[in-house]
Amino acid sequence: MSITQTLIKNAQPYWENYIEHPFVQQLENGTLPLMNFQHYLKQDYLYLLHYNRAFALAIYKADNFTQMEIAHQSVAALLHEIQLHIGFCKEWGIDEKTLLATPESAACVAYTRYVLDCGMVGGLPELYAAIAPCAIGYAEIGRNLATRGRSPAENPYQVWIEMYASAEFQHATQALADNLDLLCQGLDEARLAKIQQIFNTATRMEVAFWQMGLDLS
Numbered sequence: 001m002s003i004t005q006t007l008i009k010n011a012q013p014y015w016e017n018y019i020e021h022p023f024v025q026q027l028e029n030g031t032l033p034l035m036n037f038q039h040y041l042k043q044d045y046l047y048l049l050h051y052n053r054a055f056a057l058a059i060y061k062a063d064n065f066t067q068m069e070i071a072h073q074s075v076a077a078l079l080h081e082i083q084l085h086i087g088f089c090k091e092w093g094i095d096e097k098t099l100l101a102t103p104e105s106a107a108c109v110a111y112t113r114y115v116l117d118c119g120m121v122g123g124l125p126e127l128y129a130a131i132a133p134c135a136i137g138y139a140e141i142g143r144n145l146a147t148r149g150r151s152p153a154e155n156p157y158q159v160w161i162e163m164y165a166s167a168e169f170q171h172a173t174q175a176l177a178d179n180l181d182l183l184c185q186g187l188d189e190a191r192l193a194k195i196q197q198i199f200n201t202a203t204r205m206e207v208a209f210w211q212m213g214l215d216l217s
Contacts, residue, residue, distance in 0.1 A: 003184045004132065004177040007199045011133075014203040018133070019141050023210035028145045030155035034092075037157065040213035041089050042102040047209070048085060050112035052078045054131055057119045061127060070179055077172060088159075107212035111205035118198050125183040125191070129198040132180050133206055138164045139173035
């Protein structure tokens with residue numbers, strides 16, 4: 001079992017609450033109200049802004065050019081994803097001006113600042129432990145929903161599901177997990193325990209982000 005797999009196993013029951021959250025279940029069966037999805041999309045745009053900053057921080061924290069290149073590729077991919085996200089939001093009736101004018105929810109502030117704080121205080125293992133639940137969880141959710149959800153013709157959220165189930169996203173997520181495994185190799189028990197705590201907390205933040213979408217908070 002890889003370090004990342006161990007982190008997921010030890011993050012229960014938070015991890016199960018994350019990938020099987022009622023928000024996710026409503027995405028799967030196509031019953032999520034439009035206003036909830038739009039609220040989520042706007043907050044996710046703001047989240048991606050800070051998520052990108054976290055990878056930029058990973059460049060600063062890097063010890064060598066290989067680590068810099070890994071983080072640089074993530075920054076480039078995210079900048080591209082943000083443009084796709086803006087286009088995706090337009091399809092759901094949300095223009096870029098609205099995105100920029102949207103205030104951050106408490107859930108978004110708490111989550112993104114926690115990730116950045118982990119990186120500022122700790123090293124690359126701590127930063128990537130805080131980053132990882134987002135990508136790894138979305139990849140798992142995408143796979144799950146693509147294989148057991150309703151047919152594409154019935155589900156208005158099928159495009160969102162296919163985006164995270166795509167081979168491109170799955171590959172990028174596996175690369176991130178492999179990098180976290182590499183960074184954690186050789187760490188002592190005390191530091192690995194800290195990594196687990198960070199991973200657990202970030203997973204709890206993901207649960208809160210879904211709940212924010214349901215509560216319109």
